[in-house]
Structures are given as C-alpha cells and as structure tokens.
Amino acid sequence: MVKQMRTLQEKFFEVPPTGIPLEKGRLLVSVPFNSDGYFDRTVILLVEHNSEGAMGFILNRPMHVYLKDVLPDLSGCLHVLHNGGPVGLDRLFYLHRYEQLAENAQQLAEGLYFGGSASEIRSLLSVGLMEEERIRFFAGYSGWSAGQLERELDEQVWVVADMRKEYFDAPSNRLWRNVVHTLGDAYCSWLDIPDRAFYN
Numbered sequence: 001m002v003k004q005m006r007t008l009q010e011k012f013f014e015v016p017p018t019g020i021p022l023e024k025g026r027l028l029v030s031v032p033f034n035s036d037g038y039f040d041r042t043v044i045l046l047v048e049h050n051s052e053g054a055m056g057f058i059l060n061r062p063m064h065v066y067l068k069d070v071l072p073d074l075s076g077c078l079h080v081l082h083n084g085g086p087v088g089l090d091r092l093f094y095l096h097r098y099e100q101l102a103e104n105a106q107q108l109a110e111g112l113y114f115g116g117s118a119s120e121i122r123s124l125l126s127v128g129l130m131e132e133e134r135i136r137f138f139a140g141y142s143g144w145s146a147g148q149l150e151r152e153l154d155e156q157v158w159v160v161a162d163m164r165k166e167y168f169d170a171p172s173n174r175l176w177r178n179v180v181h182t183l184g185d186a187y188c189s190w191l192d193i194p195d196r197a198f199y200n
Contacts, residue, residue, distance in 0.1 A: 015031055015034070015156040015159065016186050017153075017159065017160075018159050018160050018161060018183060020160040020161060020162060021160070022046075022149070022150070022153065022160050023046070023049050024046050024047060024048055024049050024106075024108065025045075025046065025047075025108040025109050025163055026045075026046050026049075026160050026161065027043055027045055027046070027059075027160065027161040027162065027163050027167070027179060028042075028043070028044040028046065028056065028149075028158040028160060028161075029043055029158060029159050029160075029161050029176065029180065029183070030042045030043075030044075030157070030158060030176070031156055031157060031158065031159065031190070032190050032193045033193060034155070034157050038086060039058075039142075039157075040195070041060075041176040041195065042058045042059075042060060042061065043058070043059045043060050043161075043175050043176050043179050044056040044057065044058050044059065044085075044142050044158075045059055045095070045108065045163060047095075047106065047108060047114045049149070051146060052145075052146050053143065053144050053145045053146050053148065053149070054143070054144040054149045055141055055142070055143050055144075056084075056085070056141065056142045057082070057084035057085065057093065057095065057138045057141055057142065058085055058138075058142060059082075059136075059167065059172070059175060060172040060173070060175040060176060061082055061083040061084075061172070062080050062081075062082050062083075062172050063080065063081045063082060063083050063139070065080070065081040065139075066078050066079065066080060066081060067079040067080075067081055067125070067137055069081070070092065070139070071092075071122075074122070074125055074126060076128070077125050077126075078132075079125075079130075079132045079135070079136075079137055080132070080137075081137050081138070081139055082136055082137065082138045082139070083138070083139060083140060084138030084139060084140045084141045084142065085138075085140050085141045085142030085143065086140060086142070087140055087141050087142065087143045088140050088141055089139050089140040090139075091139070091140065092137060092138070092139060093114075093115070093137070093138045093141060094114075094115070094116075094121065094135055094136065094137050094138065095108070095112060095113065095114055095135070095136050095138075095168070096112075096113055096116065096121075096130075096134060096135040096136070097111050097112055097113070097134040097168065098113070098130075098134060098135065099111065099113075101113065101116045101117065101120060101121065102116070103116070103117075104116050104117050108163065109164075109165070110165060111165060112163070112168060121135070133169060136168070159183065159187070161179055161182065161183060164182075167179065177191060
C-alpha cells in the first residue's frame with residue numbers, strides 16, 4: 001500500500017517535457033509545485049534565447065499602474081502597465097500586433113512583434129491611435145544567464161509551450177490555466193493544485 005501511494009505521488013508530481021523546442025517566440029509555463037512566489041503561475045514569452053542567455057516577459061502580471069503614470073507627457077494614455085519580470089524595472093518594453101510598425105521590430109509569432117520605433121509609437125499614443133488590445137507595455141523583464149534557463153528546465157521549474165495569437169488577448173487571470181489546458185492530459189492535474197502551493 002505504501003509503495004502504491006508512493007507511485008501515485010510520483011506520477012502526480014511528474015513533469016513530462018512537452019517536446020517543444022526552447023527558442024525565441026515560445027512560452028515558458030511555470031510548474032505550480034516547483035515555482036517560487038515571484039513566478040508562480042506565470043506565462044513568459046521568450047523574446048531572446050541564444051548561447052549568452054535568454055530574455056522574456058511575463059504575460060499575465062498586470063499592475064495597478066497606467067502608462068500615463070510613468071510617462072507624464074502621455075497624460076491621457078490609460079494603457080495598463082505590466083510587470084515583465086524582476087530585471088530592469090526602470091526600463092519600458094512593448095509587444096504589439098501592428099504590422100505597419102514591424103520594420104524595426106522582431107517578429108516573435110504570426111502577427112506579434114517585439115520593439116520597434118519608440119518615437120513612432122509615442123507619437124501614435126499621443127493622438128490616441130494605439131489600441132490597448134494590440135500593444136502591451138512592460139516594466140522590467142525576466143532574464144537568464146547562459147545555461148541558466150536550461151538548468152531550470154532540467155529542474156522542472158518550467159515547461160515550454162507554443163505561443164498562440166489568442167493568448168495575447170486572453171484575460172490575465174485565466175492565461176496560465178488556458179495554456180495548461182492546451183498542453184494535454186499529462187498536465188491536467190496542475191489545474192487542481194491550489195494557488196501558492198509552495199507555501200504549504
């Protein structure tokens with residue numbers, strides 16, 4: 001009976017790899033019983049991954065701060081600011097779905113871009129021509145040194161998922177669950193684990 005219980009427990013906490021390559025444009029999905037408090041139930045979009053390390057933004061951490069609060073000259077801009085991660089919190093980044101602004105931006109997925117001309121975006125914001133549903137601003141980012149993210153994957157802190165267009169529009173409080181659902185039956189038990197399980 002004890003052996004059977006151990007087998008069930010091991011199966012419950014098993015984190016099978018998704019088989020999706022770790023690369024720019026993919027998602028990192030936090031494993032609920034292995035994450036620390038900061039990254040619990042986060043979904044991170046990788047915007048860079050190479051031999052020097054990795055960089056990404058948390059997609060489901062909106063803040064109670066508006067863009068106008070950090071850029072006073074955009075006093076009418078009510079775009080919500082998101083917490084992109086614990087690094088460089090004094091820096092502003094953005095993801096958007098404006099193909100016409102793609103020339104100086106990196107394409108991460110179909111119709112989704114990182115960066116671009118800051119002056120052009122600022123001009124469009126000042127006259128109210130940027131829809132909040134199509135651009136997202138982040139304070140800070142999530143960063144890993146060379147080999148660090150690979151080690152965290154081996155330690156089962158994250159699994160890798162594909163980015164889908166609908167994730168950019170999904171409500172932040174549902175995004176982690178939505179992505180886990182798409183990973184399949186092997187991950188469905190995660191949805192029954194209480195929030196902040198690492199405190200128990």
